Amino acid sequence: MEFSRLILTLALRVQTQTRYLQRIKQGKLNPGLMVGWRNWKDSHSFLEFFTLSGHIDTETGTAAFSHSQKAGFTTYIEAQLAISFKNLFPSVFGKGGLSSMDDSDCLPAITNGDKWNNGSTSIHFQLMRNMNDVSYQLDSSIKKVLKDHVEARQLATDCVTASKRFVINFIAFMSQEYSTWQQRGFTKKAAWQTVCWIIRRIFEDRQSDLCQKYAGPRRC
Amino acid sequence: MQDLEDADFTTASFIYATLRCHEVMEGYVKQQFHTHPHVASVNTRHLAANFIKPDASSQAAMETKVTALSTKVDSYVSKVELLITKEKERAAAAKVKKYKGKPEEEAS
Numbered sequence: 199m200e201f202s203r204l205i206l207t208l209a210l211r212v213q214t215q216t217r218y219l220q221r222i223k224q225g226k227l228n229p230g231l232m233v234g235w236r237n238w239k240d241s242h243s244f245l246e247f248f249t250l251s252g253h254i255d256t257e258t259g260t261a262a263f264s265h266s267q268k269a270g271f272t273t274y275i276e277a278q279l280a281i282s283f284k285n286l287f288p289s290v291f292g293k294g295g296l297s298s299m300d301d302s303d304c305l306p307a308i309t310n311g312d313k314w315n316n317g318s319t320s321i322h323f324q325l326m327r328n329m330n331d332v333s334y335q336l337d338s339s340i341k342k343v344l345k346d347h348v349e350a351r352q353l354a355t356d357c358v359t360a361s362k363r364f365v366i367n368f369i370a371f372m373s374q375e376y377s378t379w380q381q382r383g384f385t386k387k388a389a390w391q392t393v394c395w396i397i398r399r400i401f402e403d404r405q406s407d408l409c410q411k412y413a414g415p416r417r418c
Numbered sequence: 419m420q421d422l423e424d425a426d427f428t429t430a431s432f433i434y435a436t437l438r439c440h441e442v443m444e445g446y447v448k449q450q451f452h453t454h455p456h457v458a459s460v461n462t463r464h465l466a467a468n469f470i471k472p473d474a475s476s477q478a479a480m481e482t483k484v485t486a487l488s489t490k491v492d493s494y495v496s497k498v499e500l501l502i503t504k505e506k507e508r509a510a511a512a513k514v515k516k517y518k519g520k521p522e523e524e525a526s
Contacts, residue, residue, distance in 0.1 A: 225446075237434060240439035283435060358438060364443040371451040384468065392464040399460050404442050 236275040237340045237354040241368070242404060243279050244361035245288035247332045248325060275339075288403050291323065304394045311390035315373045322373055325365070333362050372397065 263274050271277040285292060291305045308314050308321060315322040336358045344351035372393055379389035446454050 238436040240436045241443050242439065243436075279432065283432075357440060360440055360443065364447055367447055367451065375451075379464075388464075388468060392461065395455050395460045395464065399456050401445060403456060404439055407438055407442050 228283060236273055236279060237343055237350075238279070239336060239354075239358050239361050240282075240404075241361050241364045242285075242288050242401070243282040244332070244336075244358070244365055245325075245370075246278050246282050246289050247336065248290055248328050281410075286398075286405055291401075304391065305306070305397060311376050311386050311393070314390070315376060316395075322369055325369055329362065330365065333358065368400075 262277070265277075271280065282288065287305065287307075289307070291307050293307045304310075312320070314320055337355060340351055340354045340358065344354060375396065376389050376393050379392050380386060384392075447455075449457075468476055
């Protein structure tokens with residue numbers, strides 16, 4: 199069975215999931231894994247759930263729901279997750295105008311360091327303020343959908359927790375790196391440029407890893 | 419990535435991709451970002467991009483300028499020392515003159 203072999207392969211490769219390996223080896227595949235992929239989050243897709251714009255037009259939102267169903271996704275969350283695998287950056291970093299697209303020196307959505315962290319109202323603090331809400335929302339969804347599948351629910355919750363931990367550390371690292379380079383005597387522009395290079399590198403790592411390994415020549 | 423005919427394959431692909439992401443993330447968190455080799459390489463690139471190579475000609479010009487300034491300062495110092503010496507001599511002479519002139523005034 200292709201599905202079993204694929205799950206076994208992924209579990210063998212991912213060392214952090216070893217506690218699930220024994221059951222998979224014994225052929226006891228948890229049916230909860232097959233419920234759907236909307237419960238599986240990583241750092242990129244976790245960041246997609248932050249609504250920092252504060253407003254989405256009803257027409258735009260409805261059109262997005264409609265298109266996602268036409269494309270074969272059962273829920274809008276599935277469409278969001280699928281797109282997160284296509285984009286290099288999550289929308290918080292990557293959603294910019296046409297003029298700022300494909301700019302390797304900065305992030306399309308955050309063109310300078312003050313937009314990221316100005317001490318009070320910047321994106322850093324918006325993300326931190328929304329962190330618990332998003333985490334709670336995702337956890338609740340998992341508990342509801344996978345209420346009959348304890349093991350799958352635990353795995354999905356672990357994924358959300360790991361994503362949250364990564365995002366919190368990542369946000370702190372970005373601000374710290376930005377201020378460190380400034381303290382070393384670099385200008386704000388040069389300091390932010392370095393931070394952008396690092397962010398780009400991290401997300402490029404994630405993207406290249408996916409393209410090399412997850413689906414092989416069949417899908418990527 | 420999505421296979422409409424094979425939902426299981428799609429689900430497995432997504433789970434696999436997600437876990438691969440978590441492996442990459444785990445690497446960064448374990449290394450606390452700063453010490454991760456990829457971040458270190460970016461920092462090295464940044465330092466290389468912002469490194470200013472010393473210019474040999476400007477350095478020589480700077481040395482000449484510093485030498486000239488040093489000579490100028492030396493000449494000022496010697497002039498000031500000469501002035502101080504002259505002033506001391508003049509003060510001493512005035513003192514002697516004053517001392518010699520006192521008895522004559524008393525006598526008259």
